[in-house]
Amino acid sequence: MTYQQTLDYIYAQLPMFSRVGAVAIKTGFENINALCSFLGAPQTKLTCIHIAGTNGKGSVSHMLASILQSQGYKTGLYTSPHLTDFRERVKVNGKMIGEQDVVAFIEKIRPEIERVEPSFFEITVALAFDHFVKEKVDFAVIETGLGGRLDSTNIIRPVISVITNIGLDHVQLLGDTLPKIAGEKAGIIKEKVPVVIGETHPETAPVFIKKAAEEQAPIYFADQVFHPESWYYQDDALVAEVSKPDSVDHLRYQLELSGAYQVKNLLTVLETCRQLRQMNIALDEAAIAKGIAHTKKLSGLHGRWETIHKNPKIILDVAHNEDGMRQVLNQLELTPYRKLHLVLGMVKDKDIDKVLSLLPVAALYYFTQANLPRALPAGELAEKAVALQLKGSIWPDVNAALDAAKAQAHADDLILVCGSIFLVGEVRGHSS
Structure with a gap:
């Protein structure tokens, strides 16, 4: 098949949530496990960072990928949905997966697609895992699609989990209250894997604390560690000054993502980097600043103010x-x-x-x-x-x-x- 024929096949064969809504969702892990088993369990061969949340998860995913890339790590990034090109979902060091890679993957897995009948999302997750292993990435930043607990990406065991925030969205699927939605997002918290929560909210914090305790997972609330002291605009860029408890000096960051709401996402990113450094993962301050300042350029994120x-x-x-x-x-x-x-x-x-x-x-x-x-x-x-x-x-x-x-x-x-x-x-x- 040509690339266009391959895309037509994917879109025709597989129900796609972003096009048709809830009827496209297949819950549980049977399909994604079958696909990954067919591929040799690529999800077990990756060092992953897993990110969920109602808003901000795309920005946080791209900022973290940009930082890791700036440090010199070969970095895979899986996000959804795409804006203009299917291949935006799967990137390595900001470069979209090649058309021929998509064609070869679908040709390889087509018998299994026709046996398993997966959703569009399940196929793209399997594609990402397979591509990242093939490319020998140092880190894979994996954004959930919907919720967390039953999301196809949730078969990974990451080195750190991140939940940006909780809001009322997809209530017909995730629940009609903040605690119910938080319970679904908290499903990405794994046994003894540290979790960073972006925002402390009185209705959702107890849900995360309880789940983290059950999983013996260390939990950190980013907005309890870092505080935005001030922010302003300079030549269309957002500049934020941030303080943290163990330092009298303010950290100053210039953000290429210029919406003021990105300050919240910045705190989540900084706390995630702090925890990665606690694991002896090399991330110097210059790489963090560079990644934040060049997120669009390095990771290809668009559509945020x-x-x-x-x-x-x-x-x-x-x-x-x-x-x-x-x-x-x-x-x-x-x-x-x-x-x-x-x-x-x-x-x-x-x-x-x-x-x-x-x-x-x-x-x-x-x-x-x-x-x-x-x-x-x-x-x-x-x-x-x-x-x-x-x-x-x-x-x-x-x-x-x-x-x-x-x-x-x-x-x-x-x-x-x-x-x-x-x-x-x-x-x-x-x-x-």
Whole structure:
């Protein structure tokens, strides 16, 4: 098969959560264990860092991979979903897996795919493990897909586990309260494996502490070790000064990921690095600073408060749930502009009314949808928005919506595209 035929096969054969939603999910480890057994158990041959969380896990994964790479380690990075290219999910030192590697993998494992009938996600996890072993990576940074306890990535035994934060997302699958969702994410905590928790929250901290105690896993809350003393912008970069208990000096970091909400993720990354150093893994301060300052360049992360155009300023952000949207709205308060144009599209299984209720009435809206079955039709989104006094026009395609916003916008205006990872992917795919 050609690469395109291989991709067509993957998409046609395997149910994909990001396209169709919950019907694509296959719980349990039977399929992923069968695939990995067929491949010679690659997950047992990797030194892994495992990362879960409601928001921030992608940013934390990319920052950690960038730091390890800056230290000179050959670093594998598995994340999902992809924005524009399937191969973004599997990278080594920031370079996407080759097209021929994907073709060869599918040809090798195709008989097992047809026997096991795995999900799209299970295949991509197996692909990542197999590729990282083949590439002889020193470290593999593995981001969970959904939840943690039953996630296909959870067959690894990492050297450290990381849980960024907990918010209400995927409630129909993970539970409708913060403690229930925390219980699912806590499923990545392994026996005697240290775990870093990004945020201390009164409802979720007891869940993590209890699970860590059951597993005899040392537990560390990043925001109890590191504290952001101040942050500011310098030439479009975010600069954060951080203190820690055992030092009077503040640590100063310049972040290539410029959303102010990245300060929280920075603390999680710093505590994870501190724990890795406790394991005698070499990570010097210069590599940490370099990795944080060049995350996009080194790891290829996009869509996190990302400016793609100036005058008018056009910003992309993958925020798609209540907590993510609150962070984006906080960022908007820090951003100067004359008028806000909001290009918005969401998927059906989010708490759409809750997200819409947070949005500013004064903005001009362009309601749109991503090109996938799971997307909420733009007209339905507009109807829900009108009930909350959010007014605008309806566009069946995000790039047409963005063109309309550009045509209306003054040079000092701000155009923000958000509400769905897939929406941002289609804009990036169109502009690249």
